[in-house]
Amino acid sequence: MDKAENMEHLPKTVCSSTTSEEEEPHMKGKTRVKVKAPKVRTGCFTCRSRRVKCDEAKPDCKRCAKFGVECGGYQKDKLQRPKTRDIVPRTPTPRIILLAKQIHTGPRFADDLEARYFQHYVENIAVQIQGPIRNNIWDRLIPQAGVLQPYVRHGIVALGALTKSRQVAGLQEPDQSYPDYQIALIQYGKALKGMRESLSAEARNPRSALIACMLVFCFESLQGNQAIASLHASSLVSILCHWNWENDDTFYSVKVGGSRVCPDPANQIEDDLQEAFVGLDLQALLFIDSRPTATHHRVADKMSLAIDRMPANLESLDECQLHCQAMMRRNFHFVAFARAAIAELPSFTSNAQSSSLDGEVAIMRSENNPWDNPSTNESLYVPAHLLAERDRCVNDIWRWRTSSRIVLKRHCIPPPQSASTRIIQNFVQATILKIHAAFNIVFLARTFFPPETAYDAFIEEFRAVVDLSYSVVPYLMTSTGNTSMFRFDIGIIPALSQTAMLCRDSGIRGRAIDLLLSTPGYREGIWESLAMGTINSWIRDLEEEWMSGNGFVPGDRRASLSGVDIDMRKRTAEVTCFQKCGPLEDVEKNTLLTW
DSSP, rough: OOHHHHHHTTTHHHHHHOOOOHHHHHHHHTOOOOOOOOOOOOOHHHHHHHHHOOOOOOSOOOHHHHHOOOOOOOOOTTTOOOOOOOOOOOOOOHHHHHHHOOOOTTTTOOSSSHHHHHHHHIIIIHHHHHSSSSSSIIIIIIIHHHHHHHHHHHHHHHHHHHHHHHHHHTTSOOOTTTTHHHHHHHHHHHHHHHHHTHHHTTOOOOOHHHHHHHHHHHHHHHHHHHHHHHHHHHHHHHHHHHHHHHHHOOOOOSSSSSOOOOOOOOGOOOOHHHHHHHHHHHHHHHOOOOOOOHHHHHHHHHHHHHHHHSSSOEEEEEHHHHHHHHHHHHHHHHHHHHHHHHHTTTTOOBBBOOOOOBBBBBBOOOTTTOOOOBBBBSSSOOOOOHHHHHHHHHHHHHHHHHHHHHHHHHHOOOOOTTTOHHHHHHHHHHHHHHHHHHHHHHHHTTTTTTOOOGGGHHHHHHHHHHHHHHHHHHHSSSSTTTSSSESSSSOOOOHHHHHHOOOOHHHHHHHHHHHHHHHHEEETTEHHHHHHHHHHHHHHHHHHHHTTTTTOOOOGEEEEEEEEETTTTTTTTEEEEEEESSOOOOOEEEEEEEE
């Protein structure tokens, strides 16, 4: 059998694999059947789109690299869990001032007029109230709260309308016939009504209660109702303090080594609002404060615990300010309860009359404010534990000065005209902190009603207050024409007023009074510069009639402030003091001042 015959008996597949095309003419024209393989769905996107087999090399397949095309990668496993991300702070919300330009009449505003007053507050007043030290309270947090709470919105509209009326009136109080003023009163009434109606609910929401009280405080202060403003501030702070104590101190605390997380997000208070809470407390403490002694004692103790944890070196301006505010609160509350304890001693005698609230007049007496000196005692017995606590407060100020020295030295250099806004803000913040430290040292010396000659030991503190105030006042007083300038926080006025009252160096005292009188219309909460300058100028004139050739007032001719009845709306003050006329005699003198 030849070869051809033998191949006919082999399987057809074998024959086809070994037979050339010339030997298989019968195969031409027939379609070859391709055996299908199962589809693979795990290749790269590029190979799958080209319908070619992928070698599934990673990160890029070799077939794509071989053909010079970009590998499209592989489909992620649907069951693969996404990688966890680190928790990062939320990006800050853009300034509300950008949103204000889009405000239009809608369901949240009764008419276009309300919207315009709201916008006027956001674009012009919020920046003025907050001052040169940047925070998010007045131009972001409060307008946002106004969107959610109708009574907060009415308060914002009331402030916008009131400041509009004051722009028309200039440095004088606005006439009640002004349309803006009338609208301000109507809106303010709506705000107060809404606050009262929701008081029971808001007692459990300290954030809304705090914002509402801040607006009331600003409105009453701008109105010239200092007594009412101070009363609102002290009452709100007391309510929130008691709420805080009943809820295990979850409302506010001094952030030392981290912040405390509130278990209820609805009650969470932002850091900026906590600073505003501190500001309200300081305003009440420095003006008219009728809170019980137990409240002062408890707050002072809690602040002392925070101050004890102050680090040896403070690393930022915000840290410096945080601990300085804690010291100020502790010092002012200590002076309040220490003076109350002294007044109960049998050896204490007073020339002061009792105090009361009389409508729009703020009646200041020794039992409701730290400025008046009612005692006629040259030597007053002071319990040892109170003296030790006062010395501890003074030592803490010096400890703070040491801890903050490097930071304050870096930022207290007067900025050039071309300096950035941030550099200017840091300069203002650092300078005011140094003013407050010097102010507190003298303030503590007044705790136990010392003789007026005791303040001669604080000439350096007086000089520092005046020099630093002159360096910072251009940045506090922006150009507003003939209208008033209102700031919420305490800055330089109380420190300058204390210097003008207690410093008997004619040069330093004169510069302090000149600075107060040169800034008419400038207010820091309850405090008005022109009013304080006028009152202290009268006391200076009484004393300097007896001034010696070296520029000092003799100790037996000095005057002690005894009482002030001040009416900011009428721009009048009835002032009473006791002036020495020799070593044994005190003469009461009073006058009615206007400005």
